[in-house]
Amino acid sequence: MSDTPHELQESRILRTELLWAFGVGIFVAASLSMIVFTALTIKINPPSNVERIDPKTLHLSGEFAEQNLGTTVFGDGTVIVRAIATQFMFVPQCIAVPANRRVTLRFASPDVLHGLLITGTNVNTMVVPGFVAQVHTEFTRTGDLLMPCHEFCGQGHSEMWATVQVLPADQFKPGPDGRVSCAQR
Amino acid sequence: MQSDQSSAADSKLEVADEVDEAALASVMRTVPLGAAVLAGTMVALLVLGYLLIYTLVFIPRGTIG
Numbered sequence: 001m002s003d004t005p006h007e008l009q010e011s012r013i014l015r016t017e018l019l020w021a022f023g024v025g026i027f028v029a030a031s032l033s034m035i036v037f038t039a040l041t042i043k044i045n046p047p048s049n050v051e052r053i054d055p056k057t058l059h060l061s062g063e064f065a066e067q068n069l070g071t072t073v074f075g076d077g078t079v080i081v082r083a084i085a086t087q088f089m090f091v092p093q094c095i096a097v098p099a100n101r102r103v104t105l106r107f108a109s110p111d112v113l114h115g116l117l118i119t120g121t122n123v124n125t126m127v128v129p130g131f132v133a134q135v136h137t138e139f140t141r142t143g144d145l146l147m148p149c150h151e152f153c154g155q156g157h158s159e160m161w162a163t164v165q166v167l168p169a170d171q172f173k174p175g176p177d178g179r180v181s182c183a184q185r
Numbered sequence: 186m187q188s189d190q191s192s193a194a195d196s197k198l199e200v201a202d203e204v205d206e207a208a209l210a211s212v213m214r215t216v217p218l219g220a221a222v223l224a225g226t227m228v229a230l231l232v233l234g235y236l237l238i239y240t241l242v243f244i245p246r247g248t249i250g
Contacts, residue, residue: 137250
């Protein structure tokens, strides 16, 4: 028994849909492969640090006490930046970082939800009270970069921003205590 | 409906044509191809845009993790 025109049409539609699904499958597989490839070769990963901190006491002692904020270079060469995002400022207001060197940025909030991005880079994270937001990155261009809060945090949200000063290696000089501040201009 | 009012069904322009099965089958041989080409072109443009942004903007902005 030969197929009716209706059955032919049905089989044609089914073939088209299968072909389309195959194409979509190829695209999804290619996108995922690209993400895995960049993660393995050039270490591009979604920041995923789950670390709790008590927002009520974080400024009193420990890692986010005032004397620990800013940029610190440790003996093994690790560069760690610690900053607090609070209504309506970042502490410190200016962060000095070295160019072309791996930097770990750590942020905490004592009050409400904040967020930040650093212009011209892929640094972009939320700062959730109760958690430490951590991002590893490497700044490739020197100069001053703007770091605004990008989660609405209250009436002064639009005034909440800081500067990230990316310094060339010869100008990034830690003091005896390993601390680095923004160059005075 | 009152008799002094005309019905849309009185006008040939307003009434659907009778469907000729053979003609429908011949149209359906080409219409899905056109739809697939149109959808394929649009999706290809979207994918191209994604790839350009990924390679020319995202990757040069440096590592993250």
